[in-house]
Amino acid sequence: MTSATEFKQAPHKLLVIPGPIEVADEVLYANAHPSMSHVSPDFIPVFGDCLRMTRSVVAEVVLSTEGQPFLISGSGTLGWDQARHLPTFRRNLTRPGENALVLHSGYFGDSFTECLETYGAKVDQVKAEIGAAVSQEAIESALKSKKYRLLTFTHVDTSTAVLSDAKAIAETVKRVSPETLVILDGVCSVASEELRMDAWGIDVVLTASQKGLGVPPGLSILVASPRAIKVFESRTVPVASYYASWKKWLPIMKAYESGKPAYFATPPTNLIYAYHASLSQIMKKAPSLEERFELHRAASKQIKDTAAALGLKQLALDPAFAANGMTALYFPEGLSAGDVLPKLGAKGIIAAGGLHAEIKDKYFRLGHMGITAVDGQRGDIQTVTTALKEVFAAK
């Protein structure tokens, strides 16, 4: 057999797109775990630990939150589907659905809007200019204009690398419209950006495995606050959902956390082992979560400073809007993705092109999350800054 310490993944170019990210050897080794029964006494506590650790990572261990994690086979997008449990959308066109407010700081604001509208919500968007997050004034004004059942925002929009101020948004909602539920899309922020679900008063955090959490893609991860669960449990209109149904999944998650097996649909057992390996790494005291966020900020600063010194302009219009787990940079005049990405590839790093429809061909994106930011011995950040210098100094 190949032992955990022996296993070394195949050589490859450094993957620094904003997800999937580089995955540690021990996490990939866990993903190659021998096939296991999803109801076996060996697997149940692993799933249970994953639920407990999810609560800790997302909602801060010290607060002993009562948030309810959902770990379901699927991509991050499946988390949006789960948001339908909260409003009582009415699909009969003569009676409008409940109102949802979507803060738009990039591509994923439009996608989340489309998802909510698919399920009958009446969605209003407050749209920031490209490179900015929505201001608290604009949020306050929208919240005063209409009663919203829920507000959603993308903590870090992967298309623009814009960071929204989750704490301030939650404060504004609590002050102006306390009954509005706050849903945070943390696909590109959880475990990379500071986030305190309980302390800040976020009702739902949804994310995925393949970004800051450092696991291959395929696990939809969501934590619902006790208030969100209460809203779900008190609804009288059934949710027209089967695969994404909390009614189905809630007893499953509770069973596994209490050490008992339960069956609705087969969990992605190998990914659960991989997630367990990565969360165990993340939960280790050194680096602590505080240190972890600080290491992401430091890595981000190194990359952003290098880019600035090379004359590369960030999409983020202000440092306050700049994510710490990724960077989006405009191409210099005369250069395009067709020039830059292959050149970075030749220097051994895989970066991503643009994604925001309006400026898709004008910029590129770098991810610096997980082990790339946290494990200094890998030298990933140095590899990225060296490649940037070689490609852009030589242009």
Added chain:
Amino acid sequence: MTSATEFKQAPHKLLVIPGPIEVADEVLYANAHPSMSHVSPDFIPVFGDCLRMTRSVVAEVVLSTEGQPFLISGSGTLGWDQARHLPTFRRNLTRPGENALVLHSGYFGDSFTECLETYGAKVDQVKAEIGAAVSQEAIESALKSKKYRLLTFTHVDTSTAVLSDAKAIAETVKRVSPETLVILDGVCSVASEELRMDAWGIDVVLTASQKGLGVPPGLSILVASPRAIKVFESRTVPVASYYASWKKWLPIMKAYESGKPAYFATPPTNLIYAYHASLSQIMKKAPSLEERFELHRAASKQIKDTAAALGLKQLALDPAFAANGMTALYFPEGLSAGDVLPKLGAKGIIAAGGLHAEIKDKYFRLGHMGITAVDGQRGDIQTVTTALKEVFAAK
């Protein structure tokens, strides 16, 4: 680095539940592939190959079917969610939804029914007695009594190990109600039981990665016939689905198959590599698909003959109803899961308890799919029959 030929999974008890099944070292190694960009030129042809090979395995390569595969991050249950694309269900209670006929040969008939009802279908079940499949006479009679938009059946019901005669069912439908769509739940049959989607006229085959296909769980696999796609494309009522939406996924699947990247939600890249490795194994000429089915039949016979010699009675009331990829056996008088499963565990094999609500505690299940059935050198079938003999001869 660890090479593909060097990698050996950790020692473990032989997993012979009816899924997840034993996974080959080379497939697990592929599941530990270095993290890859889902839009990279290296990954795109791998996804494209998986789509092409899915069509071949499920629908027979020689017929050059035009079936449309969907590979989506999720469990097999997500395939049921996709069935909602076919009828124009009306959720307004004053106008009933279209009719669906569910053939019930175990637990999963009830689940599929519940899924369809969640989306507004009017479902009738034709229920076989435990251990039997629904008769062609009963199907014909139901089809003559009402107009059904679709008929669903579980090719092998994992709860009972009952095999339904897919070819005969499709023939009956074509003869009696040719406009009714035939949906086959092949979660526990694809790549283990003979299935010819084109030749038999099945409109949708849905399955999952962790059974006959020999991959870790987490990939929902579905193939829709040209007729099913046409029905979907001609519907005028929008489908209230986001994550499972064919409208979203169809262009993605077409793009990857034609060698271009596209984005809706992040595909489970590592599982795609694992699926590619397993399909490549399956597509190898030796054993051919014919030989593969024959090896499953032979493995099944060995286990069923051994069980019979030990006085163990199958749930299947007739050999015609007996699956070839799994076996369900009643406990002998006086024994229960609490006695038998640990004893089998002590002999090195992991079997599964009962699942059918009415007789849950009265039987156990053995899976013999994939490499356990096909790769004789492993000696898995011998291990299982030896364990059965040791446990039940000594009772």
